Every structure is written in C-alpha cells, then in structure tokens.
Amino acid sequence: MITLVLEPEQKAAMPQVAVPMNDDTKISVRDFDFFYGTAKVLHGISLDIPARKVTALIGPSGCGKSTFIRSINRMNDIITDARGKGTILIDGKNVYGGDTDVVELRRRVGMVFQKSNPFPKSIYDNVAYGLRIGGLRNKRQLDDIIERSLTRAALWHEVKDRLHASALALSGGQQQRLCIARALAVDPEILQMDEPASALDPIATSKIEELIYELKDNYTIVIVTHNMQQAARVSDRTAFFMLGRVVEYAETNAIFMNPREKMTEDYVTGRFG
Amino acid sequence: MTRSSDDRSFRIGTGAFAALVLLIVAGIAFELTRQSTLSITKFGLKFWTTKVWDPVSGDFGALPFIWGTLYSSILALLVATPIALGIAIFISELSPRMLRQPLAYLTELLAAIPSIVYGLWGIFVLVPIVRKVEIAMGAKPALGVGMLAAALILAVMVIPFTSSVAREILKNVPTTQREAAYALGATRWEAIKVAIGFGRTGIIGAVMLGFGRALGETMAVTMVIGNSPQISASLFKPQYTMAAVIANEFTEAADELYLHALIEIGLLLFIITVGVNLLSRLLIWSTKRRAVTTVIAPVVAEVAA
C-alpha cells in the first residue's frame, strides 16, 4: 500500500471534479462525506454513475473506494461510529432518506466482495438464500431463478449436476461466480463489486471480466479495482480516487489515454501506486 | 554435567509430572472399578435396570438414579439452552459495545458461585417459591422439593457455561458471512441466523458442555430434589440423582456391598460425564481451532489480550 503524504498546498490544489452526465443516470452522488468516528475518509464526493454501464473506481489502496460503494448500499450502517453526510440518489430517491428501507435497498443494490464468502451450504441453497428470505418457497420458481442466475454468472454448466454439493468444494473462481449468481438471484438493478478478482488466478480473472462485460446489458455495474489494466479492459467510465477524493472522472479512454489531471496521469502511467 | 544430560533430566523430570497427570486419570478409572467389584459381580447388568434400592436387604439397583440424573439434566438443558444462546447472541451481536464486558462478567459470575450456595438459596428461597407455584397449580404432593426445583437450579448453573462457549463460537464466525447476508437484503435476525448456522457444530458442543455440567452436579441438586429413589415423570415428586445418592449415603454405607454399589454408580457417572465432555470438546474444537475449557478461556483470553 502506498501511503501518500502531500504538502498542504498540494492537497488544496487537488481538484474536486464532478462530471455531470445526463443520459440515464442511475446513481447520483453530491457532496458526500464519510466519517469513521472523527476521521474523515471521504471528502465531498460528487459523481453520476450511468445506468447499464460499467463504472470503475481506481486508485491506491485505502483511499476510500470500498467505503464509497459500501455507502451506496448502506453496508456501513453495520459499523459502529461510521456515518455519511451528503446525498446519494438512486433513480432520484435519496438512499439515506427517512423513508428508505435499508433491507429493500440492499436487495436492489447487490454486492460481491473481495474474498468470496459463500455460506457453508449447498450451491443451490446459497443462490436460493436471498429468494427464500424474500418469501419465495415455490420449488419450481426457485429452480428457474437459480438456473437463470447461475447461467448469467457463467457457472451453470459447471455445477448443474451437483447443485446440492457443498459450495465450499468449488474452486476460488467458481466460488466468486457463485457469489455473483447469489447476488443476481434477487434481481438487483445495480451490482457492486469490490475487487472481485483480486484473489483469483489470471484465468479465473478473465472469466470474471468476460462476465462483467455480459452483465452490463442488464445491470448497472460499479467495480472497485486496483488493477488498472482490468479497469481499462472492462469499464465504460472510470473514476480516479485519491485520499478520499475524486480526482478525475471521465470516459475510460479519456482517463487512460488523455487524462486531464497530472495526478491521474502519474497514477495510470505507474509513476506511483 | 553436560548440556545434553541436563536437558535430558529436564525433559524426564517434567515428563514425570506430566505422566503423573496421566496416571491420575487412569487411576480414577481403575480405582472406581476396583472399589465396585462386589457390586458388579453380585448384580451384573441387572444393576442398571433394577428399580429397587434397599440398603437394609442389600438389594441395589441404580435405575432410579440414572432416571433422575438424565431427567433433571435434560429438563435443565431445555430451560437453559435458549436462555444461554439468547445471552450469547445478545452479547456478541446485539449489545452496545460498552455493555459487552460487564454483561460477560456478570454471566461468568453465575459460574463462580459455589454449588453449596446455590443449594442454600435453593432450600430457603427457590423451594418455597416452587411450593407456592405447585399449590397454585393444584399439584398433588406440593412439597416444593422435587424435580422441578432441581431442574430450575441446574438450568441456572448450566447457563454460564453454554453461554460463554457459544459466545466464543459466534465471535469466531467471520464477519464476511454476516456481510454476505446483509448485502442480500437480510434483516438483522436473518444475518444472526447465518452466523449461528456457520457455527452450529460448535454451538451444539456448547450445549453438550452444559449437559455434562448438569450430569455431575451434586450439592445444589441434593438439597432441592427431595432425595427419594422413585421413578416418575412428574415434576413435583421428589426424586434422586446419581451424584446426590453418593453424596448422601456414602458415609452411611455400613457394609462393603453398599459402598461398592454406590461406587459403581460413581463409575457410571464418570463414564457418562467424561464421554459427554469429550464429545462436546470435539464438536467445539472442530469449529474453533483450539479446545479451551470455559474456566480457562476467560483467564487466557484476558491474559493473552
């Protein structure tokens, strides 16, 4: 992890950029701060995430990317002493609004974690989990949705004959795809992935990347990655985070070929990070 | 002395004391068997199926005590387990951080109270209350002493053991499991259920630990159970347990056969409790990497912290 120590003038000179997009904005963030206790970890984040595209968040470790996406589905609510300030709108509705139901929100915004975390149950029961707690008991409907989710996660053919085997018997890459299938089963609109391939070998990684490419037709995808090549391959828009701020946010090509900020250029050319 | 012979005598010296511990355990098993041969040879397997316990005529059967021990322990488990699990869940998942230590400490305090003090409280406080309840329920012998009082007091004594092990188990469930549940839209209780599911083997082990504790409890039980060797499903009748009959009649045993019969009961108690404890240890260990006794865990955890 690179720890960046900036002089105060440099910090002040860091740009606060929001790129106003108007076509089909799914998630709209304005002036969002986040605090762990008294420590401020996100500073005035403002950006619009477009629907049915892949948006990548890149930047050195520990600069708030994970915190940011966890704020969108309010996973940070679980952590004591953590709070956010500002606006996050999904389809125009405030995520932190008084009438937002957190449980429902988390169904709509699916999440896949860095290290796959399947339940110690069968493959079938893992994918069925979200459906069952939602009240779905009909076996045929469950079978259908599970097959569809596993297919969308490009895992169906590998497991269709052993749906009742333990999920823990799968390889790392398969487990991660299972977690994706599990998240897809509850029919989210947005899928957030926190470094989904960082614990996987290159072949499994490329499978996940292909999967992301296919999924974006139906889902809005936000992916956190410290692998720049991955971001360049997979995403339509990229936001460069640094020290809890968005330094630059633009079309992926622009970020990598023609970045506007020097800091962005330094990062993507590997001068640090 | 050379370095290596010094080391060798160190190894042998400490090893001798380690061997002593081994000898003690073997010795217990051996001595219990040796001191019950008269009874074993005279009654054989019938000992475990006979209801009669008559010291005067020399006719001994352990069935009432086996019944009493199992019945009281199982009843105690039924009461204690949900409470102990509820406490474990509350402390590890629900309570505000500030309350965790004090609540944990208070629960441990329940385990620190000696059995005799529980018994004293049982005789003078619990039994009168139970008697009032029995009268209100129209129970036939409304004595207060009996299976109900024994089961209740055992339940209280068992709670801290099951609870603190269950708490350890829950602490060791990775947070990512709960996060996965929350991310799928689970409510708090649903996420807790996922954690319990992950640690279910260990939690069963925790319950068994409580069971083992209840089986061997002597003083508190003998002071409130009525000490009457009858087999009955009634909660209100006085009954008898293996540990209680040994405690009460050991020094009264006038002849050797009587003594041997009592010790044979002790042998069975030994086998059952050791078996249950080992099983529970196995279950707990398979969830956690180390087997830790509930008495030691707080010490080591604090010291190691």
Place this chain on the structure above:
Amino acid sequence: MTANLRRRKIYSRIFETLCALAVIVALIPLAMILFYVIKEGFGALNLDFFTKMPKPVGESGGGMANAIAGTLILIGIAAAFAVPVGCLCGIHLSEYPGTKFSSVVRFAADVLNGVPSIVVGIFAYGILVLPVKRFSAIAGGVALGLLMIPIVVRTTEELLRLVPGGLREGALALGATRGRAVFSVIVPAALPGILTGILVALARVAGETAPLLFTAFNNRFWSTSLTQPIASLTVQVFTYAISPYDDWHRQAWAGAFLLVMMILTLSILARLAVRRLERMNRS
C-alpha cells in the same frame, strides 16, 4: 414496504427482544442469590462466628472458626499438591508440544477437567482414606488439588507458549541449559499469568463440597492436624443448611457469605494479576 418485508422486520425485532430478555432472565437468579447471601449472611456475621467453635446440636450460638481455618488449610494442601504438579506438567507440555506423549497428557488433563468433583472424591477416598481407615485433611486437600490440576496445567501451558520465542533463544544462546532457560527466563516472564491461573483454580475449589464429604469429612472441634478429619466452610454450611435449627440456618448463610466473599476476592486478585501482566508487557 411489502407485507413480507414488514413481517420479517417484526420477526427480527421480536427475536432481538427475546435475546435481551434472556439476559435479564439470567440475571434475576444472580441478583436474588447475591441479595439473599448478603442480606442473610452479612447480618448473621459477628465476632463469635470467626472465633468460636460450633455448639453441640440444638444449642444456639457458637461459630465456624474451625471451619474457616479448615478451608484455608485444605486449599493450602490443594495448592501445595496441584501447583508443582500442574506447573511442571504444563512446562513439559509447552516445551515439547508436538510429541505423542504430550498429546495424550493433554487429553488426560481434559478428561480430568470434566470429571465430576464427587467422583474425584471417591478416588481420593479409595487411595487415601480406605487404606488408613481414617478421614483426614490430607485426603480432602488432595481431592481438591486433583480438581485444580487441569486448570493449572492448561493455563501454564498456554501462557508459556505466549512467551516470545526470542527469549528462550536468547537464554540458550548465552549457554543456559534447557532447564535453566525455562526456569530463569521463560517462567518468570509468564509468572503473573500462571499465578492468575492458580488463583482461578483456587477460587474454583474453595467452594467445593462434595469431594470433602468423605475425605476430610467434618470436625466439630478445632483441629489443624493433617491426619485428622477437618471442618470446612462448605461442609459446615451444608450440614447446617439441611438441619432443622434456625440458628444453624443463620450461620449457614453467614458461611455462604464468607465463601462468596473469599471467591470474589480470589477472582479480583486474579484480575489484578492480569492487569499487572498487561502493564509489564507494555513497558
């Protein structure tokens, strides 16, 4: 919010409340016991209690001086037996952790920990009372010591393992033999923790009654002899509690109060030892 969601949230609330209730339910008997012990016990304490012997059956008055002394003697014997055995065993287990022998010993200590105290009493009876046909303080003390051993073994082993390996290497590199290194460097480093384990074990056995019933038995008179039966707080409380005399009941509560105080003191001392260890580690 859908009906299903509303129902799930209500369920969640209900179960969370039940868990909180469980805590309260468990604390009720704790509060009651402490309340009664303090109310009845403290009130019955007087100077006589600490200085006089028990009166003959039926007469009121008297005290538990012999029982108090007896308990102290018994746990002294227990410690004298269990501390060397338990510590040396624990040292062996921590120095040679991987051997088959150590695994078996560890297993045996686990088994011993689960043996009901009355069964341990029977064992002590068989080896120490029966051969000499006499109850004795030694038999009682050894029975208690046997109960202490697994706790001392476990805590000693765990704590010695926590001592950083660098310490042992340093001592050995300076030419110390294994034994020297262990006793002069490693054990002292873990000493507060080991002491804590001993105190915890003492707290546990100080309250034991069952194994004493037929080893140390009881003694109406003052006796500090190791080869005679000896009174103890726990057995005395038991005897008085099941008797029909009110005065004896009062004294039983007083004895219980003293017992609880003693155990609490030992626990607090144990915690202080932990605190001291933490401070030492930090400096």
